[in-house]
Amino acid sequence: MKQPSKYGFYNPGPILSYVERLRLRYSTKGNNSLQRSLGQYLTPAPVACFMASLMKMPRNQLRLLDPGAGIGSLTAAVVDRVLSMQTPCKSVSVVAWELDNEIIPLLLRTMRRCHEECRNQNITFSYIIIPEDFTETGSQAVFDLEAGNESFSFNRAILNPPYRKITSESAERLALRHIKIEASNLYAGFVALTIRLLEKDGELVAITPRSFCNGPYFKSFRTLFLKHMRFRHIHTFNRRDRAFADDGVLQENIIFYAAKNIQDQKEVVITHSEDPSSDIAPKSVVSHEDIVSLSDIERVFHIPNNDDDKTYRLAVAQNAIHLSELGISVSTGRVVDFRVKQYLRELPNKQTVPLIYPFHFQNGYVVWPKPHLKKPNSIVKNSVTLPMLMSTGYYVLVKRFSSKEERRRIVAVVFAPSFTDAEKVAFENHVNVYHVRESGMSEILAKGISAYLNTTMVDKYFRQFSGHTQVNAADLRMLTYPTINVLERIGSKIGQNYPCQNELDELVKRELQNGASNS
Ligand SMILES: C[S@@+](CC[C@H](N)C(=O)[O-])C[C@H]1O[C@@H](n2cnc3c(N)ncnc32)[C@H](O)[C@@H]1O
Missing domain, CATH: 3.40.50.150 (Vaccinia Virus protein VP39)
Known part of the structure; x- marks a missing residue:
């Protein structure tokens, strides 16, 4: 050869x-x-x-x-x-x-x-x-x-x-x-x-x-x-290939080399290339524990592309709190719009409540209503739609599908109730919703969670275990978070003008370090 x-x-x-x-x-x-039909991609x-x-x-x-x-x-x-x-x-x-x-x-x-x-x-x-x-x-x-x-x-x-x-x-x-x-x-x-x-x-x-x-x-x-088995080498491609399209969600492909010997494999070589026709980037070597921790009951495989990814993973791992310990849940928005077409309205009126889509996400917040986009802004409140609504309050929303071009996979915003008098609000199925027993949470906690999710650190961590542009509620449940105190301190620093990426990363990093030295 x-x-x-x-x-x-x-x-x-x-x-x-x-x-x-x-x-x-x-x-x-x-x-x-x-x-x-035979999945025949040679x-x-x-x-x-x-x-x-x-x-x-x-x-x-x-x-x-x-x-x-x-x-x-x-x-x-x-x-x-x-x-x-x-x-x-x-x-x-x-x-x-x-x-x-x-x-x-x-x-x-x-x-x-x-x-x-x-x-x-x-x-x-x-x-x-x-x-x-x-x-x-x-x-x-x-x-x-x-x-x-x-x-x-x-x-x-x-x-x-x-x-x-x-x-x-x-x-x-x-x-x-x-x-x-x-x-x-x-x-x-x-x-x-x-x-x-x-x-x-x-x-x-x-x-x-x-x-x-x-x-x-x-x-x-x-x-x-x-x-x-134990992995010996993992190669990732950046390009998502049609060959592996899954219901419109394009998958990244990987090549893995593994041996049926669980005793002696401590290190795994990682390589990466844009696509099969481009050069392979220099290899890095990580420990098998970096890929999957044998104490993780979910057995999630993380694939770091470089040493920076390892640092991000460790940084996220230090925030060892699970959402359930924070008393917070995350689920997908309950309104599947094509099933309730007759109740959707482009503009709000007395019978409607706000219906929030990803197109309402703007610079860290929900901006509502956004007329003239040929998409509804509201849904009629009646006995059919009532079970789909939540009480108005502060929520964190995350897009379920990001485009490939989007800089981050996790795009989070705060839904603030200030722009509506309605007592209820509806979230469309293309968003994930963080809530406390179906209700909102405090403003600073919502801002803190959303800021944490929007950091480069969390994004890089997320990319290590998710190979597609979809962000499921189950993925968000799997992330670990800082304590409530730290999240609230982060949230208290977020004003109406959402910080740029660098400022946000610095702010969160600082508060995480303060949190660590105070504990
Ligand atoms: C993704 S293609 C890869 C072909 C080949 N290994 C290559 O790398 O070029 C998968 C192949 O599996 C064959 N195939 C699909 N279902 C199969 C099955 N249940 N049993 C055996 N072969 C199957 C398809 O016809 C196809 O040729």
């Missing part, structure tokens, strides 16, 4: 160069809707090479698993890597699962090419292509393996799994559940099966969305992962 340019991705070897030509031809003439050669370069190669036998193999780009990259070594292993066997009959002839061509190149270097090569659903026959293979039948066990695996939600009664979910794997997305199911099919000290490299790093849907996946 050729060496990378300074920090760049590796250049493809002969087999992958051949497969890449197949890929480019296939991508342009493929049946897009079928490809989409890995570009530079990324496949990079992934293969991460693995340690076994000395004698390489037994490789490639589930959801597509045209075999990942296998090709691994075999190229073997062939480029001074003392390559003696034999290579590959088991590739691929459901799509149309693509299998190309996968077959890749395998034949691998066979030919290996034969030229006196390396034994064998392969099996299983044209079946990996969740089904893979689960059976796990079952057999764990019952003592070792027909399928692997020492290396490489995968770019299909990405699709799987509902709780789907065939895939039931097959996985049969061997006690709970996965809400196909990709997590593929990785979980792969882990179970690896032997001790086995290694895997995968490219997946980043969504498994946090959130309740992937908790059982994270628990399974940590039961068996």
Whole structure:
């Protein structure tokens, strides 16, 4: 394998160069809707090479698993890597699962090419292509393996799994559940099966969305992962890829290299690049505890991009108070506007109360009403809408969806009741609302929480565990906060003119330090 340019991705070897030509031809003439339904996004050669370069190669036998193999780009990259070594292993066997009959002839061509190149270097090569659903026959293979039948066990695996939600009664979910794997997305199911099919000290490299790093849907996946595996290298991309779009929420992708050996992995290499075509930034090394603390019951995976990120994480961790300890809750706004269209009004009148959307957020506060934007400002108060309303008071609101261009992921404002006589207020579903038992809180506490959330420190911390632009109430519940006293002191310093980012960061930092020295 050729060496990378300074920090760049590796250049493809002969087999992958051949497969890449197949890929480019296939991508342009493929049946897009079928490809989409199968989550069929084939890995570009530079990324496949990079992934293969991460693995340690076994000395004698390489037994490789490639589930959801597509045209075999990942296998090709691994075999190229073997062939480029001074003392390559003696034999290579590959088991590739691929459901799509149309693509299998190309996968077959890749395998034949691998066979030919290996034969030229006196390396034994064998392969099996299983044209079946990996969740089904893979689960059976796990079952057999764990019952003592070792027909399928692997020492290396490489995968770019299909990405699709799987509902709780789907065939895939039931097959996985049969061997006690709970996965809400196909990709997590593929990785979980792969882990179970690896032997001790086995290694895997995968490219997946980043969504498994946090959130309740992937908790059982994270628990399974940590039961068996430790990360060795994590690479993050800045670009969110269409390939991993989830209901319009674009995901960042990551490549991770992990080993089935939980004893000896203390350090993890972190690298980062804008996208697959750009250079890789210099690596940093963090401890495995920096990624995930084994005392964290949520098992959230944090991925720092650099040393600054580590500092931010430690700074947030020092604020050890959870929202529930502050007596505060956070939930999504209750008004789903298209369900109550008939009660929405562009302008307020005697029958209405304010309805707050993200477009009302401005410089740290809610500015209301904002007419002429073709969006409602108000909702009629009646017996249907009453359960959706809250008492007027001071609240902290956070946007649920920030645009990619927005500087911060967490955008918080204070809702102050001063601009309305209404006794009730409504929050639309695109905002998260901090409240005290469904009511508001003191002005200085609301200002303090909102200022804390708007700091660079919290934003950088948040980005380490969230790979998309969505901010869920569950994420905000997971953050830790300073004490009420410190929050109120911060809040008491926030006036009508909201401080600029630097001032805000300095102000919060100062009050956190004062809080620490007073305690
Ligand atoms: C994201 S693509 C990646 C392909 C290939 N690994 C690569 O990196 O280029 C996922 C592949 O999994 C296949 N696939 C989807 N569902 C599958 C299933 N249940 N079992 C086996 N293969 C599946 C798709 O046809 C597709 O080729």
